[in-house]
């Protein structure tokens with residue numbers, strides 16, 4: 900028997916942390932993505948949560964990303980705000 904239905908529903912509301920989604924992520928071409936995030940190899944903040952770096956908001960390209968389109972994400976700056984809630 901699997902987890903209760905409500906737990907499965909909560910899990911399904913997270914962007915899956917998959918290799919495919921990681922490759923599709925646009926963060927590396929974003930003006931907010933800096934030397935610190937690059938050194939840490941961070942990406943896919945909508946699934947993995949906020950950055951460990953102190954970031955300045957210099958624009959966000961999440962809206963153009965195929966991960967955002969695939970999961971109908973409507974927010975941005977996941978590197979600062981944390982995981983996508985949908």
Ligand code: SF4
Pocket residue numbers: 920923924925926942943944945946960961962964965966967972977978
């Ligand atoms: S929505 Fe933003 S954080 Fe999520 S994969 Fe796309 S560019 Fe990366």
Ligand code: SF4
Pocket residue numbers: 925926927929930931932944945958959960961975976977978979
């Ligand atoms: S979450 Fe948005 S602001 Fe942050 S690095 Fe990715 S595209 Fe840029």
